[in-house]
Amino acid sequence: MxxxxxxxxxxxxxxxxxxTLGYVFEQYRxxxxxxxxxxxxELGCSPDTLAWLSLCRRPSEEHFAEHLEExxxxxxxxxxxxxxxxxxxxFLDVLPERRDAEExxxxxxxxxxxxxxxxxxxxxx
Amino acid sequence: MSQPPPTDEKxxxxxxxxxxxxxxxxxxxxxxxQIVDVLTKHLGCDEDDANQCAVDVVFSYLTNxxxxxxxxxxxxxxxxxxxxxxxxxxxxxADARERRNQKYGSDVERRATSPKEVVENSVEAKRxxxxxxxxxxxxxxxxxxxxxxxxxxEGSTKxxxxxxxxxxxxxxxxxxxxxxxxxRLMKLLERFGQSLERGGKEESDDES
Numbered sequence: 001m002x003x004x005x006x007x008x009x010x011x012x013x014x015x016x017x018x019x020t021l022g023y024v025f026e027q028y029r030x031x032x033x034x035x036x037x038x039x040x041x042e043l044g045c046s047p048d049t050l051a052w053l054s055l056c057r058r059p060s061e062e063h064f065a066e067h068l069e070e071x072x073x074x075x076x077x078x079x080x081x082x083x084x085x086x087x088x089x090x091f092l093d094v095l096p097e098r099r100d101a102e103e104x105x106x107x108x109x110x111x112x113x114x115x116x117x118x119x120x121x122x123x124x125x
Numbered sequence: 126m127s128q129p130p131p132t133d134e135k136x137x138x139x140x141x142x143x144x145x146x147x148x149x150x151x152x153x154x155x156x157x158x159q160i161v162d163v164l165t166k167h168l169g170c171d172e173d174d175a176n177q178c179a180v181d182v183v184f185s186y187l188t189n190x191x192x193x194x195x196x197x198x199x200x201x202x203x204x205x206x207x208x209x210x211x212x213x214x215x216x217x218x219a220d221a222r223e224r225r226n227q228k229y230g231s232d233v234e235r236r237a238t239s240p241k242e243v244v245e246n247s248v249e250a251k252r253x254x255x256x257x258x259x260x261x262x263x264x265x266x267x268x269x270x271x272x273x274x275x276x277x278x279e280g281s282t283k284x285x286x287x288x289x290x291x292x293x294x295x296x297x298x299x300x301x302x303x304x305x306x307x308x309r310l311m312k313l314l315e316r317f318g319q320s321l322e323r324g325g326k327e328e329s330d331d332e333s
Contacts, residue, residue, distance in 0.1 A: 006158075009176045009180050010153055010184075019188065056146050057146045057148075058146075059146055060144060067146040071146050071147055074150075
């Protein structure tokens with residue numbers, strides 16, 4: 001199956017959201033000076049799979065092993081390889097502190113959109 | 126492009142709220158294509174812009190899923206509407222930028238003179254200056270410099286103030302002073318021009 005055109009855009013944008021694996025990968029690549037291809041090789045996956053992985057949420061501390069397992073199973077990646085990358089970045093202390101209130105300050109345009117959806121044709125679909 | 130059944134959509138949203146690690150990929154797969162389709166077909170967005178807007182709204186939703194109220198409508202409709210607003214905002218911003226650039230361009234165009242005009246102005250200014258020197262119309266060096274500038278088409282208050290050796294003055298006063306000197310020199314040039322017309326023959330004799 002071919003990947004959608006938006007996948008590259010989404011993978012690139014994921015680096016701006018610290019809750020994503022894309023953010024972890026971007027930090028890792030920056031600190032280790034690695035290309036996306038080299039990181040994919042390290043994780044034992046294709047660059048396309050790396051792009052999909054980038055859209056995943058970072059495993060939470062409370063369910064780290066469980067989430068790693070789930071991600072690994074879905075994308076056929078060895079969980080320990082992924083864990084090594086995540087822990088490496090955490091060790092370098094470049095990941096911001098996880099917080100539930102990370103949403104604060106997010107764009108409010110979705111709220112504005114919410115107010116209008118009832119009037120829009122799209123809502124009737 | 127069909128939307129998932131409401132029950133599936135509800136489950137998807139619940140998994141997003143639970144921070145399921147892989148659900149985000151499913152949200153992207155489920156909604157981005159349909160959002161891009163609406164943006165390109167209904168709003169006439171190009172594919173790149175549509176992709177970026179769709180991706181941005183999905184990330185916004187995933188970052189803050191509580192802002193979506195399932196009681197008020199379908200998730201697909203919510204995301205599509207948000208993407209439409211985002212695309213329209215981007216378009217408005219691009220239009221405003223374009224208008225600013227056009228205004229700047231026309232302002233610059235209005236000010237700029239072509240290289241040919243510059244040369245012509247320069248030659249003409251030199252010719253007139255030679256005549257003015259010959260008739261000793263300009264009594265001081267600063268007047269000579271200022272007139273040369275005026276003849277070259279200089280409109281800058283600052284430059285003319287420099288040539289007129291006007292000391293540091295408050296901005297308004299400086300503008301007034303430059304205008305006063307400019308008017309004086311223009312009258313002088315006007316009178317000189319009239320005198321040339323009156324004594325055209327003499328002038329042509331002088332030139333020969």
